[in-house]
Amino acid sequence: MDQSIARAKSCTVDCNNVDRKLRQILHMTEDEAHFHMKQSAYLYNLGVHTMPKSHHCLNMRLTVEYFKSMPLDPNDSSAHKFNLPDNRHYVILSKNVLAASVVINSTVSSSEDTENVVFHVLTDSQNFYAMKHWFARNSYRESAVNVINYEQIIFENFPEFGTQQLYLPEEFRVLISSLERPTEKSRMEYLSVFSHSHFFLAEIFKDLKKVIVLDDDVVVQRDISFLWNLDMGEKVNGAISFCGLKLGQLRNLLGRTMYDQQSCAWMSGVNVIDLDKWREHNVTENYLQLLRKFGNNDDEASLRASALPISLLSFQHLLYPLDERLILSGLGYDYGIKEELVQNSASLHYNGNMKPWLELGIPDYRKYWKRFLTRDERFMDECNVSP
Structure with missing residues (x-):
């Protein structure tokens, strides 16, 4: 050992070369870490915005089965309920069969009386037949389910509106800072608002006076x-x-639009809409005016982004504040929500990127969503759907 140490000491070491080599290793490590961070962010973003393969399989199987089998259409017996204004009408905009079914199942399971309850599911052309077949195969107590092809009804009845594609509620990530305590750390929130498609509800449901709009992640x-x-x-x-x-x-x-600077923003999720007052205040016409100002129909990203200012301005001075205990938001991004709050809330809103039907969903919160998932469904087993 002594000889080895003496031999090492006798070797001349160029410190500049060692320093240069260490810096090269450091830069290579930083570059590699940066690459993996970008790759991870890309894969995460892809995961939260892409329909799982099993869900796509389920939609395809349901669509094929719809055209193969005899129509299992429950509308023959319940169609008379769809336009009765005295019934309790819920509206859901969704392109996800399982998400829509969980909203409906959880609502009827929590209700005392469902005889006069009607759910209107607005979906796009691609998922229309899958939705039709699913809700024909599955019943939800005494309630009725009306599946509507939003894109077709807009194209046939309101071609002048231009915005014929179905848009789901838009979510915007915002950083909230305290003006009273500027030194406090900013917190991130997801603000969900109505999409462009919501502003045609009064035109689609002309015979109805009031509806409750539920997001499909509720x-x-x-x-x-x-x-x-x-x-x-x-x-x-x-x-x-x-x-x-x-x-x-x-x-x-x-x-430069006129607005009250002290007005609060508001959240979608559970919304009570008075359609009679909507028509009296010309909300759809005001929306179209704002769309011409803020929207860019040639750029879908800009069009979707314009939903935030348009939604906030369209309902300025027309908002009725609901009790905050009605809904608990943040289950799609906030890991820090106490379980007691989740259990005691009247409704849960999984706003954020980590939806409960995705593998990226927060495990502690997914179980509340899975409780209302339909079981013993053949197509779910065949497509290996296991949220």
């Missing part, structure tokens, strides 16, 4: 039928206020 855990007895006065949209963000903080986005 789970209802308590009876919410009390919402039908709300007196909203002259207000149009019953929604959860989101006062962490006020219109004055969005002045760069809203431009």
Whole structure:
């Protein structure tokens, strides 16, 4: 050992060469780490925006079965319920069979009376027949389910609207900072608002007076039928206020449009819509005017981004604040929500990227969604659907 140490000491070492070599190794390591971070971010983004292969299989099998088999259409017996204004009408915009079925199943399971309950599922042409066959095969107590091809009904009846594609509720990631405590760390929130497709509800459901709009990433855990007895006065949209963000903080986005800077933003998820007041206040016409100002029909990304200012401005002074305890949001991105809060909330909103039907969904929250998933469905087994 002594001889080895003495031999090592006798060797001349060029410190500059060692330093240069170590720096090369450091730079290579940093470049490699940066590459893997970009790759991970890309794969994550791909995972949250792509339909799982098993879900695509389920949609295809249901569509093929719809055309192969005799029509299993329950509309023959329940179609008379679809346009009765005295019934309780829920509206869901969805392209996901399982998501829509969980919303419906959780709502009827939590309701005392479902005899006069009607669900209107607005979907696109690609998923229409899969939805039709699924809801023909599965029943949800005494409620009726009406599957509507949104794109076809807009094309045939309202071609002048131009926006014929079905858009689901839009979600925007915002950073909230405290003006009173500027040193506090900013927090991230996902704000979900109505898409362009929501603004045609009053035209699609001309015979109805009031509807409750449910996002397809919502789970209802308590009876919410009390919402039908709300007196909203002259207000149009019953929604959860989101006062962490006020219109004055969005002045760069809203431009020179007249608005109340102290007005709070609001959230979609569970919304009570008075269609009569909607028509009185010309909400659809106001939306079309704002669309011409903010929208860019040639660029889908810009068109979807314009949903935020248009939604906030369209319902300015027309919002009825709902009790915040009605819905618990953040289950699609916030790992820090206490389980007691989740269990006791009337409804859960999985807004954010980590939806409960994805493998990336937060495990602690997915179980509340899976409770209302349809079991013993042949096509789910064949397509290996196991959210």
